Amino acid sequence: MAKYLSGQTLWQQVENVTDSAKASGALKAIPTHCETREVYCREGKCTESKPSKNKHGERTINFQVRVVENLTRKSDDVLRRGKQEHDTSDNKHVNPFLPYEPALYVGELTDQYRCLLNKFNVMDHHILMVTSRFVPQQAPLDIEDFLAAQICLQAQNGLVFYNGGPVAGASVEHKHLQMIPLPLTPASTFPFCGLLSSTPVTGSPTETALPFLHRAITTDFTNTTSTEALKEAAERNCKNYHRLLTNLKLSPGSDGMMAPHNMLMTRDYLWVVPRSKDSHEGLAVNALGFAGTLLVRDKNQLRQLDRIGCLELLKAVTRESIM
Numbered sequence: 001m002a003k004y005l006s007g008q009t010l011w012q013q014v015e016n017v018t019d020s021a022k023a024s025g026a027l028k029a030i031p032t033h034c035e036t037r038e039v040y041c042r043e044g045k046c047t048e049s050k051p052s053k054n055k056h057g058e059r060t061i062n063f064q065v066r067v068v069e070n071l072t073r074k075s076d077d078v079l080r081r082g083k084q085e086h087d088t089s090d091n092k093h094v095n096p097f098l099p100y101e102p103a104l105y106v107g108e109l110t111d112q113y114r115c116l117l118n119k120f121n122v123m124d125h126h127i128l129m130v131t132s133r134f135v136p137q138q139a140p141l142d143i144e145d146f147l148a149a150q151i152c153l154q155a156q157n158g159l160v161f162y163n164g165g166p167v168a169g170a171s172v173e174h175k176h177l178q179m180i181p182l183p184l185t186p187a188s189t190f191p192f193c194g195l196l197s198s199t200p201v202t203g204s205p206t207e208t209a210l211p212f213l214h215r216a217i218t219t220d221f222t223n224t225t226s227t228e229a230l231k232e233a234a235e236r237n238c239k240n241y242h243r244l245l246t247n248l249k250l251s252p253g254s255d256g257m258m259a260p261h262n263m264l265m266t267r268d269y270l271w272v273v274p275r276s277k278d279s280h281e282g283l284a285v286n287a288l289g290f291a292g293t294l295l296v297r298d299k300n301q302l303r304q305l306d307r308i309g310c311l312e313l314l315k316a317v318t319r320e321s322i323m
Helices: 007-024 074-086 143-155 193-197 227-247 287-291 299-308 310-317
Strands: 032-042 045-047 059-068 105-108 113-117 127-131 158-164 176-181 215-218 261-265 269-274 293-296
Touching (some): 007 105, 007 113, 007 143, 032 299, 032 310, 059 299, 113 143, 127 143, 143 158, 143 176, 158 287, 227 261, 227 269, 287 293, 287 310, 293 299, 299 310
Antiparallel strands (some): 032 045, 113 127, 127 176, 158 261, 215 269, 261 269
């Protein structure tokens, strides 16, 4: 095997390790079923209020809600064990990435990044891009981070996401990005994809019709395994990411760590959402919420989500305005 994985070789290794990790029990998949909740966009705004009649230019988005199956206690046990393994709130700083679990190891991506499987996965082939040495999760993203993302996106069409600190949904202090393969739904690449594609997202930070603070820009994607081309694209994406941060007035604090935010990236779009809290009324939100997909623990939480509303939940956990 080559020193660094990329392209078809990388994704074939992801599939091979997934098969072996399932067989050994190292992967602890969380079984869920999907439900959809409709969101309506009209006149440049998105709402959960159903229009009285359809008008030209209106768009319906099927928000994806994954509900943990609770027919047995297995799912709750897996969720609890995952939280315990990743919990850093007790100052013990448990780090599941140093050392990593060998059964979940896919391979090296660069001098600074390796690929692991997500042990507690909801979706198949959920991978982690993890720094080889310890770096704080809230350290500003740099070219090396975007190079790892670019390598994985070139190997498989997917959604890369980053939870910038506990307030943004991160449960591990060790710097990592994540990726899940696309499409997420049979009807669309991911729920908010159509909204981004219908917005004139070009080379400048842009706001879509989504009713929470965010900025989006087009991704510089190269469909090649050329090291030089991947690095050049990573440099441009890193530059654009920092343009979004500047536009949102997100900057490192006196400790050098970034303010909490989520970053999401596909082959087409890159967007950033500033965060104010990790949950609202007990409903946790990570970066995937801002692609249009949420996870709830049971039917009680689903009813609670229906009472609040998917968009209202996202609004409640994001920063209200640019400071």
